[in-house]
Amino acid sequence: MSEPFRALTSRTIVLPQESIDTDQIIPARFLTTTSRDGLGAKAFFDWRYDITGAPKPEFALNIVDPTEHRILVAGANFGCGSSREHAPWALADYGFRAVISTSIADIFTSNALKNGLLPIEVDAETHAALLERPGYKITIDLERCELRFANLAPVSFRVEPFARRCLLDGVDTLGWLLDRSAAIAAYEHKRGLGT
Amino acid sequence: MPPDPSAAPLTLFEKVWRTHVVTPETEETPAVLYVDMHLVHEVTSPQAFAELDARGLKVRRPDKTYATLDHSTPTLPPDENGERPYVTAEAKAQVAALERNCAAHGVTLAGWDSADRGIVHVMGPELGLTHPGSLIVCGDSHTATHGAFGALAFGIGTSEVGHVLATQCLLQRKPKTLRVNIINSLQSGVSAKDMALSVIAALGFGGGTGFVIEYAGEAVRALDMEGRMTLCNMTIETGARAGMVAPDQTTIAWLRVRRHAPQGTAFEAKAAEWLNLVSDEGAVFDKEIHLDAATMAPMATWGTTPDMSAPIGAPTPTPRSQADERALTYMRFEPGGQARDHTVDIVFVGSCTNGRISDLRAAAALLRGRKIKEGVRMLVAPGSEAVRREAEAEGLDRIFTEAGAEWRLPGCSMCIAMNGDVVPPGALAVSTSNRNFEGRQGKGARTILASPASAAAAAVAGYLVDPRTLTEAAHV
Numbered sequence: 234m235s236e237p238f239r240a241l242t243s244r245t246i247v248l249p250q251e252s253i254d255t256d257q258i259i260p261a262r263f264l265t266t267t268s269r270d271g272l273g274a275k276a277f278f279d280w281r282y283d284i285t286g287a288p289k290p291e292f293a294l295n296i297v298d299p300t301e302h303r304i305l306v307a308g309a310n311f312g313c314g315s316s317r318e319h320a321p322w323a324l325a326d327y328g329f330r331a332v333i334s335t336s337i338a339d340i341f342t343s344n345a346l347k348n349g350l351l352p353i354e355v356d357a358e359t360h361a362a363l364l365e366r367p368g369y370k371i372t373i374d375l376e377r378c379e380l381r382f383a384n385l386a387p388v389s390f391r392v393e394p395f396a397r398r399c400l401l402d403g404v405d406t407l408g409w410l411l412d413r414s415a416a417i418a419a420y421e422h423k424r425g426l427g428t
Numbered sequence: 429m430p431p432d433p434s435a436a437p438l439t440l441f442e443k444v445w446r447t448h449v450v451t452p453e454t455e456e457t458p459a460v461l462y463v464d465m466h467l468v469h470e471v472t473s474p475q476a477f478a479e480l481d482a483r484g485l486k487v488r489r490p491d492k493t494y495a496t497l498d499h500s501t502p503t504l505p506p507d508e509n510g511e512r513p514y515v516t517a518e519a520k521a522q523v524a525a526l527e528r529n530c531a532a533h534g535v536t537l538a539g540w541d542s543a544d545r546g547i548v549h550v551m552g553p554e555l556g557l558t559h560p561g562s563l564i565v566c567g568d569s570h571t572a573t574h575g576a577f578g579a580l581a582f583g584i585g586t587s588e589v590g591h592v593l594a595t596q597c598l599l600q601r602k603p604k605t606l607r608v609n610i611i612n613s614l615q616s617g618v619s620a621k622d623m624a625l626s627v628i629a630a631l632g633f634g635g636g637t638g639f640v641i642e643y644a645g646e647a648v649r650a651l652d653m654e655g656r657m658t659l660c661n662m663t664i665e666t667g668a669r670a671g672m673v674a675p676d677q678t679t680i681a682w683l684r685v686r687r688h689a690p691q692g693t694a695f696e697a698k699a700a701e702w703l704n705l706v707s708d709e710g711a712v713f714d715k716e717i718h719l720d721a722a723t724m725a726p727m728a729t730w731g732t733t734p735d736m737s738a739p740i741g742a743p744t745p746t747p748r749s750q751a752d753e754r755a756l757t758y759m760r761f762e763p764g765g766q767a768r769d770h771t772v773d774i775v776f777v778g779s780c781t782n783g784r785i786s787d788l789r790a791a792a793a794l795l796r797g798r799k800i801k802e803g804v805r806m807l808v809a810p811g812s813e814a815v816r817r818e819a820e821a822e823g824l825d826r827i828f829t830e831a832g833a834e835w836r837l838p839g840c841s842m843c844i845a846m847n848g849d850v851v852p853p854g855a856l857a858v859s860t861s862n863r864n865f866e867g868r869q870g871k872g873a874r875t876i877l878a879s880p881a882s883a884a885a886a887a888v889a890g891y892l893v894d895p896r897t898l899t900e901a902a903h904v
Contacts, residue, residue, distance in 0.1 A: 251751045252633055252733050256865045261846040265500050265519040267474035269586075279867045284853060308751075310634035313667060313733075314865060316569040316583035317472065339603075339637055339669055340569060344585035393601060395457045406587070407479070410595045413451065413460055417488075417597055420450040420462055427491075 243303035247367040254314035273326030299328030312341025437708035464562035468495035470526040472567030476590035477529040503836035515848035546812020549573035549780040556686020560675040560702035575672040576656035582669040604714035606639035610647040612722035617896040620655030621879035625727040633735035636666030647721030731755030767892035773855040775887040779843035782860035783811025794884035801890030806833035809841035
């Protein structure tokens with residue numbers, strides 16, 4: 234379980250492309266790892282480095298200091314494609330704590346929430362304003378489910394309530410499920426599944 | 429009197445969901461769902477097993493857990509010393525980790541020495557592990573494949589793989605339902621893959637997000653089980669996590685002969701139960717769309733998401749968005765361009781989408797007595813050891829190799845390109861797999877998705893061509 238997430242104030246990195254899939258976030262050839270650590274260096278690898286391995290000087294992730302740019306603003310349908318949890322592992326290891334888009338893929342959302350990376354869906358107008366302002370400073374208040382900005386009105390967002398509680402309080406999801414063992418055993422008994 | 433809720437018409441999805449609820453969903457917490465079968469492979473499981481080990485936990489139901497090796501596995505045979513040609517030491521270590529984890533936790537593994545080994549979504553159904561009405565998960569987005577049997581099957585992340593290993597359960601919010609009705613019949617020479625690409629184009633990439641899809645209509649009923657698996661397999665490319673087809677006699681006939689299906693009278697009892705797994709008359713879906721199979725043609729993608737597709741023979745479309753423009757730039761295609769302008773370098777037949785025996789037969793039928801075009805490299809990777817045996821018994825392997833293609837060992841191979849089977853930078857590949865994302869088949873690789881027949885036809889012609897033109901020519 235990662236550190237609790239209550240509020241975050243940081244700057245954005247903008248990747249406006251639509252449908253950024255998990256193969257872009259972390260190419261499959263890096264999935265042979267048996268660890269969840271150290272994948273930040275491989276995040277967006279094929280967008281960050283040219284064919285010789287040299288960093289592309291114009292690419293956003295090569296320009297900014299990740300410790301001060303912990304919010305990714307991306308085009309619609311972010312995180313589509315495979316179920317690889319390596320995608321949020323890579324983003325979180327790079328330094329991101331939140332992703333903002335108009336729509337974020339289901340499995341990516343589920344995976345991100347388990348890794349202290351907050352997926353936030355916003356309306357098209359807010360999204361457009363954020364796309365135009367790379368490096369913009371945003372406060373993400375998870376207690377109030379609100380985004381606050383210097384020059385724009387606050388925007389509320391929704392997070393699945395259980396995942397929100399896990400993030401706020403550092404609840405261990407697996408531990409929570411293990412606490413349901415009696416109910417699980419009763420279900421197995423009812424369906425005659427043995428134990 | 430309030431209406432009896434048990435009498436309300438239910439969707440197939442709802443029926444399967446209800447039987448798996450351990451504790452119901454509330455405002456504060458998702459439902460706890462019980463998993464009937466958990467499929468495991470080497471890529472998305474090591475960190476989950478490590479989590480169990482760190483907490484001193486055991487796998488709760490090794491009898492409901494089944495593992496295979498497919499993603500990182502070489503498709504070339506071992507050398508004279510028995511050494512498999514792994515792409516890296518890390519890939520070899522990943523396979524060894526699953527072998528170790530399965531041994532330590534008592535999980536059945538279809539490993540290198542198993543006659544059952546195969547791509548997880550080819551192997552599961554073929555062994556009869558996939559049952560109608562069951563809840564199936566795997567750390568793999570193409571788990572949707574198993575929905576072809578009327579199972580609720582979806583991909584999960586590695587943290588959830590750990591949850592299922594330790595508790596056999598999963599926390600889930602109930603998704604919305606979407607019915608895709610496909611009327612009429614596919615024309616001869618048009619396949620389930622073409623239907624899948626047509627559905628994705630109609631829904632749009634991400635158009636299914638938040639839904640479970642039920643595929644219905646006479647065109648779906650007319651598909652054999654392998655066709656239904658191809659259709660359900662690509663459901664995730666719409667953003668929907670699961671796709672389902674109601675079980676019928678086609679489903680029962682497939683299952684009757686499978687090793688892990690119930691046997692004898694138990695099978696007949698189960699079969700009667702399974703046939704009730706249909707959406708009731710009047711069941712309400714959150715969304716419905718209607719498509720006509722008769723208008724579907726052999727399809728190919730022109731862009732870098734699976735919805736960017738058109739009938740083979742149509743000129744490259746004019747971009748309608750920045751995403752289209754970026755895709756055409758990456759693919760090096762010009763609007764209005766013709767298929768014959770784009771020389772194909774690589775053809776790949778295989779994957780959990782199209783690596784089954786009927787797929788190999790379709791490709792072989794086009795290649796019988798023909799040679800692949802000079803300059804084209806064609807690789808055929810059967811979906812499982814069982815598919816390989818069947819294909820070799822039928823002589824399909826010889827048809828492929830005599831045409832100039834490479835006949836490989838089973839595995840995911842060039843679909844995900846993490847085992848060393850890679851499309852080189854800039855090369856144009858026609859692939860029977862499921863994703864044409866930038867770099868999916870290798871950095872800089874340009875991928876066109878198509879059916880097995882269309883892929884084989886492209887191998888012969890050297891560019892994309894409607895496979896029906898070749899089959900018709902053969903009859904002259």
